[in-house]
Amino acid sequence: METYAPLMKIDKLDKYFGGLHAVSEVSFDVHPGTIKAVIGPNGAGKTTMFNMIAGFFPPTSGSVRFNDVMLTGMKPFNVAGQGLLRTFQNLKVCDNLSVLDNILLGHHTRSRSGFGAGMLSTRKSRIEERRAVEQVMPLLEWLSIVEMKDTLVGNLSFGEQRSVELARALAADPAMLLLDEPAAGLNMHETEELAGRISELKAQGRTILIVEHDMSLVMDISDEIVVLNFGKKIAEGSPAEIQNNEEVIRIYLGGSDA
Amino acid sequence: MLKNRMKQYTPVAILAAAILLIQLITLISGTGYLLTQLTMSAWYVLAAVGLCMVMGYAGQISMGQAGFFAIGGYTTAVLSTIDFTDRLSGGLPRLLDSMHMLITRETIYGDTMTYLTPWASLIAAILIAAAAALIVGIPVLKLKGHYLAMATMGFGIIINRVVLGTKAFGEADGITNVPPFKVLPFFEVSGDFNIRIGNYYFAWLIVIIAMVLLINLINSRSGRALKALHGSEEAADAMGVNTARTKVIIFMIGAVFAAAAGFFMTHYNGGIGPSESSVVKSVRYVSIVAVGGMANIWGTLMMGMVLNFLSLRGVFGHFDDAVFGIILVLIMMFMPDGFIRKAVFYDIRNFVNRKIIKRGDK
Structure with missing residues (x-):
């Protein structure tokens, strides 16, 4: 070592x-x-x-x-x-977002599209977004939270929210x-x-x-x-x-x- | 994926159908005059949905939206009412003319007037509003909650007082005789009775385009960052979102929407007055976003259309501003998350049940 x-x-x-x-x-x-x-x-x-x-x-x-x-x-x-991606002792999840969106937030640093590309929904930004979903889905499977992907995080149990935080940090690879x-x-x-x-x-x-x-x-x-x-x-x-x-x-x- | 995209745009199709239907109803019932207020509502809606992004989605309350509306309106009101007819030999008019930026028209008094094309003042309006939002936004968006509300309100008050105190802005009278905005050879934005239907469709077309842009944004990476900012700023920060920059950008986008709305409204009305920049107007935008469900551009659009239409028709009478104030107070007290939301029926049922249970206790 x-x-x-x-x-x-x-x-x-x-x-x-x-x-x-x-x-x-x-x-x-x-x-x-x-x-x-x-x-x-x-x-x-x-x-x-x-x-x-x-x-x-x-x-x-x-x-x-x-x-x-x-x-x-x-x-x-x-x-x-x-x-360097972190989790929080006192959970900091975005209650207003779904489980999938929370985890995709962790993917933020791996994509590039900005506001302009977002508003125009350029081909590149859509491909990036699709790729992001593909890349984070295995994490949801691994933590067995796939069925909850469209649920608002606020409706999850504390333990599940912890899993979401872990997945969110891992989404950044x-x-x-x-x-x-x-x-x-x-x-x-x-x-x-x-x-x-x-x-x-x-x-x-x-x-x-x-x-x-x-x-x-x-x-x-x-x-x-x-x-x-x-x-x-x-x-x-x-x-x-x-x-x-x-x-x-x-x-x-x-x-x-x- | 394609299915998702179709689903995203369904409300846009419904809006387009509703716009068509409303026009047909006014045509059949012979109430075409209502289209004037519906057109003006469209321009106010444009400013309101811009604020909805800032306030509802990104969670940054702004009490200065009317200030940006006024920036757009006054920019074009000043720029397109300068008459260059007697000064065509000057350096600046010659330069503008060589760039095909000057146009002429006959005034109502029969004189010719040579003035800057509103296309140029549209660009100026957008740039000035964006610059103002940048300069104000960088320091002010570091604040949170009521401090942010107060600071943005301060900005609105400054714009209002500057407009009221500056001769070039017409002081309390505002600026009148703003020429029409010729968008196409056969169509212009103006209050001309003969093109009322065209203006109605044009205004709502611009709103539809704005809605498409905003839907795209909401469903994009940056849109997610915006919503995350609202949910937990620390989490967004820790996940690599430059929160300060994101806030300033959305504030600028909201400002540009308001400035564009002010620009079109000024050409439609043929002028602008200081009341458009008042804090009461800003409160109006805030209450429309609140009653529209906060993070809900469609709710904001609906409420903006209905409430502005009623207000412009004079339904609220002398209590016009009070109505918007009362709406805001009621929403803040009983539904701080906004009115038009998916969960609202659930909330109302809970509220009613609680009342019934309370009564049962007695």
């Missing part, structure tokens, strides 16, 4: 919210074709890390490089344009998938299903960065884990290493006073 050049290099990422030091000088790499997990107790700075990587807010200092492109300072839509607590709000059965899906994605060669609370899920699927606590990286390594790391055990098991 170390023989590959890293796909993403996070270097001394730092974030202050006023006087709160949310993330302090966290560095790690993500290698292509691997699943990297960022874990930590509530308030450890996981989501802050995630949002800085996805461009939702800028770091106070430090940098994120992806494929040798500097992501720091980019807007979210530019980050998506670089092939992302170079790297960013999953923000994908198991939050799922029951045990749904979490198992999710774990299976993430493993399948890895088998397809996808690179995934996952921020997660659910320890068993993370231990099952990740290749490497970064543990954050109070904004600092306290450990990094394979699931086995992390499970035997004393400080991690202290935080997670003896941390009632923390």
Whole structure:
């Protein structure tokens, strides 16, 4: 794994919210074709890390490089344009759109037609649109949401909406998938299903960065884990290493006073 | 796919049939004079469906649509009433003449008048409206909700006050004696009694073309991005949609629709007055979109046609503006998602059931 050049290099990422030091000088790499997990107790700075990587807010200092492109300072839509597609912990689906349209939204960066071509319904834009539908349909099949494709997303269950978000991010054929607590709000059965899906994605060669609370899920699927606590990286390594790391055990098991 | 496209355009065919039917009814019943108000309704509908894209689909409320309507109307009113007859030797008139952009006509007083072809002022109207929307839109569309409403309303007020305070715009009197717009050798946009039927069909033809363009847009990649913006701006952003740019573009499209409407209306009426740019007019467009079902261009078209027709016929009397205000208030209170929607019958049934249940409790 170390023989590959890293796909993403996070270097001394730092974030202050006023006087709160949310993330302090966290560095790690993500290698292509691997699943990297960022874990930590509530308030450890996981989501802050995630949002800085996805461009939702800028770091106070430090940098994120992806494929040798500097992501720091980019807007979210530019980050998506670089092939990094994210999901949201608190679902952000478009209630006013059908399941299919929500997923096609994820395909946005793979098509080009603009407003003019849209208004004139040019041949090229129609071909592009047809191709987009063809390309996302297998995702709907994979997540078994084909029958719901014309349903408004607002009418779906929480678990189904999570599936829609995953499909939406995958519709972009992302170079790297960013999953923000994908198991939050799922029951045990749904979490198992999710774990299976993430493993399948890895088998397809996808690179995934996952921020997660659910320890068993993370231990099952990740290749490497970064543990954050109070904004600092306290450990990094394979699931086995992390499970035997004393400080991690202290935080997670003896941390009632923390 | 072909079937889908046919289905998309079915409402267009129904609209065309309805336009034909209405004309036949007025012909048979001898009420051809009604076509004047129906023609004017068509031009207002054009501005309203433009706003529908901005407000209903993209979710960006604009209280300045009348401002763009006025920009279109006043641009042509000013440009096509400049008489070059005595100044033909000047540099600019010579240049315009060499480009075949000057035309002459006889005024009602029997003088000849040489003026800029309205084709040129149509292009100017569209460009000025688009530029204004760009300049206003870039800073203002960063705002959300009522802040956006207030800022766009501010724009509308500025246009209204500029029109009222500028001599070139005729101040409170507006601009009159705007020449007809000769579209084809045998057809012009004007209030001439003899071509009332032609104008009626022309106006609705333009609306139909506009509707086709908008249907295409709604069903395209950019249209999906627009609707996504309304559903969740963060999601659209995260999926690679340049939300700031998308908002500005749709705002410009809405502005161009309004400016074109203002342009045609001004030639049809032979003039324009400051009331067209008033905030009350903007409220009118907003209430038409709201009662039309927000994200529903067909609902907007229907309500725009009916309400404007009734208003122009004077059915609402002195309470004209109040009627539109009341409609807006009622919609906002009881049906914030708009009136003409698929789910509306369901909503009404629920509402009635709830009332019945409440009564049952007593």
